[in-house]
Amino acid sequence: MSGNMGANIRRERMQRGWSQARLAREICRVAEVQCEPVGRQEVSRWETGKRTPREWLPFIAAALGVPVDVLTTPQAPAEPALPTLADYLPTDDPLAPLGARTGRRIGMEQVGDLQRRVHGLRLADDVLAGGDLIRPALRELRSAVKLYREASHSEEVGRELLRQIGELGQIAGWIASDAGQHSEAEQIYRLGLSAAKQAEDHTLAGNLAGSLAYQLSNTGGEVEGIKLARAALDGAGTDAPAKARALYLDRVAWAHTKAGQVQPAIRALGEASEAMSQDSPGNESPPYLYWVDSGELQVMESRVYTELRRPLRAVPLLRDVLSRYDATHTRELALYLSWLAVALCDANEPEEAVAVAERVISLSADVASERTAARVRIMLARLEEFHDVPGVSALFGDAR
Known part of the structure; x- marks a missing residue:
């Protein structure tokens, strides 16, 4: 009962x-x-x-x-049960050992080496785009999977190795997605999810599933994106670190936004902010969530309001975020500026939008990111509505 x-x-x-x-x-x-x-x-x-x-x-x-x-009477489900993370695991087991483990014996030292390389790749992604990092990321992932399947190790070492494969799957999947290789990215995310589930790391599994949900939401799979974002949040559980829950709720908000579901999106934003407010020095989060803070939540909030065409809320948020954003993170800076340009179009401020768009095009010229290229196309499509405004035609000439 x-x-x-x-x-x-x-x-x-x-x-x-x-x-x-x-x-x-x-x-x-x-x-x-x-x-x-x-x-x-x-x-x-x-x-x-x-x-x-x-x-x-x-x-x-x-x-x-x-x-x-109403609370004590069992209720028949009104609709089919939501999927769980188990529904998104690979159909085969890409991490199954290759028969008897006959390879060299490895220990925590080798796991530590892999951990440092994974974190190095994550830091590189802050300043480089997917097209620059896809090859080294895939080499690292193949090498790590081969090590797990062939090497001899204790159960504890194996679990930690699986955890690192899961983390590597998340960042490699993100890099592949940024490079526009969405099918490859989905396979990588699912491999990482399998590793995280076998390592019994629910927080990591939630991060992988949420990353895949984000890609699905951005590539025409809005309904599946909502289901998977919700499954990621539920799978991580209520005991997940505050930063993790805030991030997963942000992805839920984005999934609903891309599906055009206004109230669920805004509600999830509020829950993300509430989760983040519970973060404290004693509430330890995994190192891979180093980038999640109140500023990142503000970024997502501004993007949601831009997508929902609420410029009076989006523009001040974006300007505040961009006023203190690290200029070395070129890709993210170009992406966030592109949302500002679109929000300014919605606010009927095409002159300002053109000035921002010029900066976006300049920043993204040498960035090997399909996400950035897609945002430039969206931004220019919105600006085309103001073709009679001085500066817009000149911008299109520069863009070509």
Whole structure:
């Protein structure tokens, strides 16, 4: 019964667009108590069936505005169950050992070497584009998979090696996607997801699944992108680090945005911000999330509002982000400026949009990124609506 009750509580909460922290506050309000007895983690335990609400049940029902029996009566699913991350694993097992392991014995030293190379590749992606990095990334991935399948190692070493293959799969998949090799990227993401699941690293699996969901959302697979982004968030679990949950919620927001679903997108943005507010020095996140901070959440928020054609919200956010953005990150700078140019078009400010677009074209001229090239095409298509404005025709000549 507790499992059904937990599912009912979660369903009612999600229908209202509330976070677990919001529900905890509402329960404390109707119970007229301080919020210490009930917090987000307690709500999470109820929803996952780890704990039964018992004396809190009437207050939960009152907070949600439903009778108690709505929470205690098993409900037939209204629609097919959402997919889980297991649905996205490769059909075969690309990480299966090649028979008996007869290769050299490896230990944590070799895993540490791989970890440093993976992080080096991640840092390189901050300043270089996918077209520049795709070959070394694929070489590293093939080498790491071969090492795992052929070398002899302990169970602990094998698990850590799988974790590094998962991290390498995420960054290599991202690089392949940036280079426009979307089919290759999807295979890499799925391989990394398999490694993360075998290593039982749910946070890493969520990062890989969310990365693939982001690609699907951007390449015509909006419905599948929403499903996978949600599966990534659910698979990571409520115990995932705050930064991870914030990132996965941002990807949910983007997936809904690309599908044209305004309210779910804005709701997910709010939940991402709330998750990020729970980050603290004692709440340790994996090193690969070093780049996730409040500024990155602001970037996603501004992009969502641009896509939803709400320039009055998008333009100030983008200008604020760009005023302090690292100029060495050329690709990202060009991408974010392209969204500003589009938002300025929506705000009927074509003269400013042309000035920003000129900078985008200049920055992206030598960047081997299909994402950047696609954004330039979108930006120019929007500016074409203002072909009578002085400067626009000159811009198109430069772009050609």
